[in-house]
Amino acid sequence: MTLTAVKGFNDILPDESRRWQHIEQTARRVFELNGFGEIRVPVMEKTELFCRSIGDATDIVEKEMYTFTDKGENSVTLRPEGTAGVMRAFIEHKLYAQDPVAKLYYMGPMFRYERPQKGRYRQFHQIGAEITGVHDPLADAQVLNMLATFFREIGLTEPTLQINSLGCPECRPAYRTALRSFLEERLGALCEDCKRRFATNPLRTLDCKVPGCIESTAGAPSVLEHLCKGCDDHFSTVKHYLDLSATPYSINARMVRGLDYYTRTTFEMVTGLLGSQSAVAAGGRYDGLISQLGGPAIPGIGFAMGLERVALLLGSQEFTTLPDLFIATMGSSERDVAFSLLDGLIKSGVRVEMDYEGKSLKSQMRRADKLKARYSVVIGENEVAAERATFKRMADGLQSDAALTVSGIQTLVMKSEQ
Numbered sequence: 001m002t003l004t005a006v007k008g009f010n011d012i013l014p015d016e017s018r019r020w021q022h023i024e025q026t027a028r029r030v031f032e033l034n035g036f037g038e039i040r041v042p043v044m045e046k047t048e049l050f051c052r053s054i055g056d057a058t059d060i061v062e063k064e065m066y067t068f069t070d071k072g073e074n075s076v077t078l079r080p081e082g083t084a085g086v087m088r089a090f091i092e093h094k095l096y097a098q099d100p101v102a103k104l105y106y107m108g109p110m111f112r113y114e115r116p117q118k119g120r121y122r123q124f125h126q127i128g129a130e131i132t133g134v135h136d137p138l139a140d141a142q143v144l145n146m147l148a149t150f151f152r153e154i155g156l157t158e159p160t161l162q163i164n165s166l167g168c169p170e171c172r173p174a175y176r177t178a179l180r181s182f183l184e185e186r187l188g189a190l191c192e193d194c195k196r197r198f199a200t201n202p203l204r205t206l207d208c209k210v211p212g213c214i215e216s217t218a219g220a221p222s223v224l225e226h227l228c229k230g231c232d233d234h235f236s237t238v239k240h241y242l243d244l245s246a247t248p249y250s251i252n253a254r255m256v257r258g259l260d261y262y263t264r265t266t267f268e269m270v271t272g273l274l275g276s277q278s279a280v281a282a283g284g285r286y287d288g289l290i291s292q293l294g295g296p297a298i299p300g301i302g303f304a305m306g307l308e309r310v311a312l313l314l315g316s317q318e319f320t321t322l323p324d325l326f327i328a329t330m331g332s333s334e335r336d337v338a339f340s341l342l343d344g345l346i347k348s349g350v351r352v353e354m355d356y357e358g359k360s361l362k363s364q365m366r367r368a369d370k371l372k373a374r375y376s377v378v379i380g381e382n383e384v385a386a387e388r389a390t391f392k393r394m395a396d397g398l399q400s401d402a403a404l405t406v407s408g409i410q411t412l413v414m415k416s417e418q
C-alpha cells in the first residue's frame, strides 16, 4: 500500500509555494518597515504553557491540541498558535530587560486537531506579529494599520476589519454575570456545547454557529455597554487613531475570541469568500498574559493571519517565474557547449533549462513549450563553429541572431525584458 500524508497535513507543491513566498515576503517587508524583527521559536512546548495562556476551558485546549508524553515522561504539545511560545521566549530570555517594547514577528506551522475542510487544516501556517510594553492605544492602531497595509500591498480588498473590546478583569466579570443571567432564561434552546460554555466560558456562546444559538443570543447584552471608564476610553482612542489614518473598520460587539488571554481590543479580518472559515487574520490585546506566565506586568498586543486562507484569497494569480531560455541541441556533441552556457547563464542570473536526456529535437521543442520558456535556441555544429545562433522568441516567433556566449545571450534576454 502506498503511504499518504496524515489527514489534515498538506504538502505545499512548488507553484503553491511561490504564492506562499510572495505572501511571506510581503509580510516581512511591511513588518520590517514597522520596526518588527523576526523571532523563531520551537514548534513544540510544554503542555502547561498552552493551558495557562490559551485557557483550560477553550476549544483549543479542551479538544484540539496534539498533546503527548515524550520518552522522558514529559507532557508536550505541538503549538496550536504562536503568541504563547513567543511570550514564553520573551520572558525566558528577559528581552524586557533591555527594552520592554519588543516588536516581534514569526511565521510557521501550527497544529490543531480540527475537522479538516477548505481553509481549515490540522497543520496550518500562521504569520503573526506582537508588540509588548505599550499600554497606549497607539500600539493597537499601529498593529491594525500594519495588518491593513499588508492586505493592501498584497492586492486584496477582502478581507475587512472588525473590531471589538472585551474589557478587562475589572469590568468583564460584571458583563459575564449580565450575559449569564440573559442566557439562563434561554438555556433550553442552546446546543449541548453552549450549555457547557454557559458554565465555563459564557462569552463563547456568542460565537456559536448553530442557528438555534444565534437566534437565542440575538438580543444578548453588549460587552461594549459594560466597559469600565479605562476600557471605554481606550476603545474610543483606538477608533480615533484608525479614523486618523483612514483605516476602514466596523464594530462587531459579538466578536469573542477562542483564546482566553485577551483584554480590551480584539479584532478579526473577515471575508465572505471562504465559506464558514471567515477569519483570515485575528488578534487583540493581552495585557495580563506576560505576568500570568511568570513575567513582569507588561502588556502586549498582536495578531496572526492564516497563510493558507490568504493564499486561497489570492486565488489563481500566477507567481511562477518562467525560464528565460531553453537550450536545445542537435546532437550529443553540442551538449558540452549547452551545459557550459547553462551553467554560466545561471551564475549570471538568467533562468535557463536544457534537455537532460538526449531526446529528439522535436521532443526538446515540446519541452520548451511546456516550460513556457521565453526564448529557445537550437545549437548544432554550425552554431558551435560560428559561436552565433538564432534565438526564437516563443510568444511571437520573432528571430534574433546573437553571439553564443553568456554575455551575448544575457544582453538579448535582458533587452527584451524591458
Ligand code: HAM
Pocket (backbone or CB within 6 Å): 080, 081, 082, 083, 084, 112, 114, 119, 120, 121, 122, 123, 124, 125, 126, 128, 129, 130, 258, 259, 279, 280, 281, 282, 283, 284, 285, 301, 302, 303, 304, 305, 306, 307, 308, 309
Ligand atoms: P486565532 O484566531 O486562533 O488566533 O488564529 C489566527 C488565524 O489563524 C485565524 O484567523 C485563521 O486565519 C488561522 N487559523 C486558525 N486555525 C486554523 C486552521 N485550523 N486552519 C487554517 N487556518 C487556521 C491566534 O492564533 C492568536 N495567537 C492570534 C494573536 C496573536 N493574538 C494576539 N497575537
